[in-house]
Amino acid sequence: MVRLLVSFVEVVMPSVLGLLEAREKNVWDEVARLKEEAKRVHAALGSAQAELSRLADARVTVAEVLSQAPAGGEGGVPGAVAGSVVPERTEGMGVSGSASLGEWSAHSLRQ
Template sequence: MPSVVGLLEERERGARQRVEVLREEADRVLAELRDAELFWERFVTAREVLAEVLAVPGGGADVEETAVPVAENTASTPTPTPTPTPKGGTVPGSVVPVRGEGVEVSVLSPDYQRIVGVLAASQAALACGEIASALGLERVPAKIEGVRSKAAGMAERGWLVKEPSGRFTLVPGLRGGGS
């Protein structure tokens, strides 16, 4: 008959082996997650750059004008030419207009208006995670990065101020209600 201590040691050994297997699997999953996040960040960056290019006054028209002759010149060539600005352009509300005299918050898409509203209600600059929470979003990297992307675009176009700490606040004189 086996001893109680021997049985406990056997079960402990089995549990330890299971923990080691799970740790290895967790390490593998975390490494895969890091790779997937890096891959995803490339798309976020590409989308931001595309939105910037399309938001530049006259920038989109220049691209379309240069794309037409290229397509005409290569019409006899079977290789497809990517079109930088297809019909329909960007997703509605994805490009933030440049803020200027007389431009009101109401020109922004609802998502951007909500960010302005959260910052208007705050007494201090907010980090993107705090903005995401105030918007009722989960505090997960994908949601926070979406808020960061929107806030950065708004800062580049004069709606928000991005502090060196990475926090955002409204530009002086902007109110969240529609001005």
């Protein structure tokens, strides 16, 4: 630090290198903060892309199933009624989703 006496008053002037070091430290701190933010954004982007991929796969599957369905609704799933409510899959339901009407009704009433 350089000290100058001006009119009998002492003035303290910081060195140029000290100012640069302080600025450099601030920039390093900002770089570290941005790297952490980039990691968080990258993880969120990965999750969103995975969800988008699952939805796209579901859309393709539904389109394939619908394209194979016979015209006029003949030969469809027994007991299926257009506009009927499809139960949400929950723990305990079979993989086929073919729970009996009684099981589905009891499950619906518990919710």
